[in-house]
Every structure is written in structure tokens, then in C-alpha cells.
Amino acid sequence: MFKWILLLILIVPALEIGIFVWAGGIVGPWWVVFFIILTGVVGAWLAKQQGTEVLNNARNSMQYGQVPHEEILDGICILLGAAFLVTPGFITDTVGFLLLIPFTRHPMQQGMKRILTRMLQNGTITIFRR
Secondary structure, three states: OHHHHHHHHHHHHHHHHHHHHHHHHHHOHHHHHHHHHHHHHHHHHHHHHHHHHHHHHHHHHHHOOOOOHHHHHHHHHHHHHHHHHHOOOHHHHHHHHHHHOHHHHHHHHHHHHHHHHHHHHHOOOOOOOO
16 A cells, blocks of 8 residues: 555655646746646635535434444545645646545545455554544
8 A cells, every 4th residue: 555655745746746747848837836836725625615515414313313324534635635725736726626526525435444344354554442
């Protein structure tokens, strides 16, 4: 797992720089800066809106005595999406928006569940209970 993360840390910034240069050559550097700022503002608004909605849903679940499983995963996706949107770049912004928009967030959650289940079965991560 660590080697994949290290690979992403090395490759994604290089791709982002390449896309910046390419897009700057097509639309101009000021438009690229404008789009970076615009995606940050829209992403912050969307993260706040979605985060508030998920928090309210979690509160409602707990009031009815239910554990908010899905809401916790929603919150993790929203947090990751907001972090990706703060990072400048078109690739990270795309991933960030996919994690923030509810109907695209669900398939991402299913992938996260599969990865976590596999990691639990392999013993890569351990959950301690009292």
C-alpha cells in the first residue's frame, strides 16, 4: 500500500504541472489561475453544504438509536474531497468533486469498503475493541 501512495505522490504532481502548462498554453495562464481559485471556492462551498447535511443525518440516526455507518463514510469522503480541492490541480480537483457530489460519492464508498475489508482480512490494519 505504501509503495502505491509513494508512487502517487511522485506521479500526480508531475501530471498536474504538465496539465497546467498545457492548459496555460491553450487558454492562458490567468485563466488557469482563475479556474484554480474557482474550483477552490466552489469546492469549499460544496464541502460545507455536504458536510452539514451529513452531520445532520448522523445526528438524526443517533437520535433514533442507530449507529451512523454510512454517514461516517460520507464524512470521510467529504473530508478527503475537500483536501483534494484545496490542493491545486485539475486531477485532484476532479477526484475532489467526485468525492463531494452525492451520486458519485456512493461508488467511491463501495471501493473504500472493499479496500478496508481486504486490509482487515490481510491483517494490514487492526481494529481494537474494548
